[in-house]
Amino acid sequence: MQVPEQDTVPESAARWVGEFLRRRQEQIAQRWADAELFRTVFTVSRDEAVEACKAVLDALSAVAAHGALENVAAPGFGPVRDQLGRMAGSRSRAGAGPARVADEVAALRGPATALLRGEFEDPSSEQAHECVLALTVLMGTLRLVVMETALGEGEQLIERQRQQLLEVATPVINLWHGIVAVPLIGTLDSARSQVVMENLLDAIVTQQARYAILDITGVPTVDSLVAQHLMKTVAAARLMGAECIVSGIRPAIAQTIVHLGIDLGTIPTRNSLADALAHVLRQQGIAVSAGAPVGAVPR
Template identity: 75%
Template sequence: MRVSEQGAAEESTAVLVSEFLQRRQEQIAQRWADADLFRTVFTVSRDEAVEACKAVVDALSEAAAAGRVDDITAPGFRRVRDQLGRMAASRARTGASPGQIAGEVADLRQPVIALLRGEFPDPAGDQAQECVLALTRLTGTLRVVVMETALSAGEEVIARQREQLLEVATPVIKLWDGIVAVPLIGTLDSARSQVVMESLLNAIVAERARHAILDITGVPTVDSLVAQHLMKTVAAARLMGAECVVSGIRPAIAQTIVHLGIDLGTVVTRSSLADALAYALRRQGIVVASGPPVGVSLS
């Protein structure tokens, strides 16, 4: 058979499969509603599961009608991607592994193939076998769509959780009226630096802060990139009307900064958070007197 004839035959077979799916939509949906993939997601109402199954059958029929049984970008699949993604995410939350979810999608094939074979006088004939093959390819594409959608949804969740973790890991603390501080712990990369800057600027506005302290006591190393991030944050705070102080400059970090030739001459620095707070208080005209040593009586 020539290539053009083979292609025409495959398209004709795909159309037959599409028509079958439309004709038997209700029966397929009723069988799928009891399958693990749908039953464990739609636990409140079986009718809801049936409707979800019908939507997937329609998607398969549309992809087959277009002769795109192997194409995950077929229009039909696009319509049900959100639904499939939510279903896969729901199964994942109950502890199902990606392999288990893929297996549950694959299990949808057999009930449909059983109905398809019943459409032909000779279930073992050539035309029946060709239609079964096309349907098998179509459900295989459905499995790929489900897994791709699930992975994309998983990546979005991870990205969202990472943003939330960055926000939690970079809190802005009000130390005094007009004084806020950001204690930094761990590596300061570009993404986290952006969160630090946004959080600090928002706090400066909310607290009407005149002084902001960036404490890098918990930052293990300071390189040129970290220094650049600090300088940008200091500059942004100045634009908001707040003086920025960098505290936690340990001897090792001071040596590294000098060795790298980083110029922090325009930045106020202090060795500890306490020193930075004392500086900010003095700048605001507040004098904090030292109390007596612990255990010393004032009488």
């Protein structure tokens, strides 16, 4: 991605701007530290904001020195990409949208341009014009780098949140000593199936579980893909030394499984989670008796 050029920027002007940014770093950093982008992110210490500004100016100086004013992938931006991403992310969390962040980056050009013009006896000279153009192009590239980095940070945040939701949506419950259960709710796709398997295997190890119950009462439909995921999870649990039982197979799902010709014959199944738990307890020699009906008055 490159910044569109209105005029060709001479390489000498780019190098001059790089030297200018290095030479006037302190003055520019002091002005940038009061700009909204840095001031609203570094709220604890102004000195911290100044140092962050200097790091960005170092990057811009390095990019300009190599004449790569329009290159968002220039090596000079590497050291500050993480910082720029965190800054953009901080502004986004504070309610500033992408357009607002872009405007805040664009606002940094003014203070730097004012100092640059002061370097020339005649600010209207051709050299001054070329250097201002070079700085404008460079700041436009910085704006693109910030937005590109912010989008990357946003994608990573979404992925982390998605992973957290998957883990929250697939809890492993310790029902009894040596018995764990995974109540599944919603669609079981490949990504979620992997999380289910990993969480279940971890629980088998940490809980030293001999039995694992996969309850699919909350799974709306079972197709060949879902059945394949279940069978893989059962096989993995067996390799870890745990017997796996599938519960919650409703009549409609049972008919679907038969209609699709899916063979779950090697997997123990039970009608409900309660039935599965009772089955496992009996397997361990623990007597299980039916409780009194709800609302019954004891004699």
